[in-house]
Amino acid sequence: MPQISQFAATYSSQVFWMLVFFGFIFFFIGRGMVPRVMATVEARDKQIAGDLAAAEAARTAADAEEAAWRTHANAQRAEAQAVIAKAKADAAKAGEVRLAKAGAAIDARLTEADTRIAKARAKAAGEIETVASEAAGSIAARIAGLTVDSAEAKAAVKEALNG
């Protein structure tokens, strides 16, 4: 086992070079370079944490903005619906009024037409009576040789026409 058989001859050189190289590693690499590596990691972690916090804050702000916008939009929508409902009601009312007016006009014209028809019918009926009584008088005079009074003839025609 060279570790033991060569111990006496080599321990001093092993210890010496071990201390030299480990000392170099510790002071130059361990204390010189490792802290810089770790500082880089720390800086990156800090930056990531900062960025995450900023993103979180931005998201919160965006959420708040969206909520505000939604409230605003809801209010506007309600307003618009109110306007629409009002317009609808107004339109319906106006329509009713015009309908009523038109209905009244039509009724008036109907009544007038009815009156005219009744008048025309009465006039026609009167004319028929006159013509019939004259005809009846002339028929009676021609056939029976009777002279019928026109008033008497009219009464008789009226009686025959109306039952």
Added chain:
Amino acid sequence: MAAEQAKVDPMHQFTIEPLFGTGHWEIAGYNIAFTNSALWMALTTLALLVFVAGGVKRQLVPGRWQMAVEGFTGFIDNLLAANIGPAGKKYVPYIFSLFMFILFANLLGLLPLALLGVHPFTPTSHFTVTGVLAVLSFAIVLIVGFWRHGFHFFSLFVPHGTPIWLMWLIPFIELISFLVRPFSLALRLFVAMMAGHVLLEVLSSFVIDSANSGPLWGGIVGLPSFILMVAICALELLVAGIQAYVFALLTSLYLNDAENLH
């Protein structure tokens, strides 16, 4: 036995061969020759330096390399945060150096460079090397413990809820378990690394020797050994990581004792 000695000596891979400076490189009479062990420590350091340097680009959106390095630092950071708490942050450079050095040394020692005629050497398979790391960790625990708590640090040896009538025994057991820590740290890593390398070497000698004695033995012994070697290579990669992790984890647990005392 010498005549039957395998062509592959499983222990030879741990031999330390001085490369230069054998004779006259000395500090206060202690030889500090630059050996193959020191060379592989240097290669480990170089590989680690290149690896970490590739991660210090400081890009906000990291590339793959930077992600890998940050993964390791983050891993060590999490380990210390979980075991010690916020106070563990200051130990990141030490635990990172420890973990990465052991990991890279273990992995570099497993490289199949023998195919190119180079003999890889695993510094962590020598208890002299792991011992240095263990003593460093233990010394840091002691210094931190006494620095922060003074003599109150000795209360570590009296766990909560120790019955009064066991007061003569428990601190003694706790003291021994405390003192054993550097040895267990050093030996665990050294033994794990050495065992794996020896096993691979022994199996490879099976493959070579059985193949040399003919196709029959090569098929019966050599082929299964070779398949086993492939599986054990994968296992050794796992062990390389696990041992580095265990060393770092235990050191952080011991540091937790020193930092937070119970």
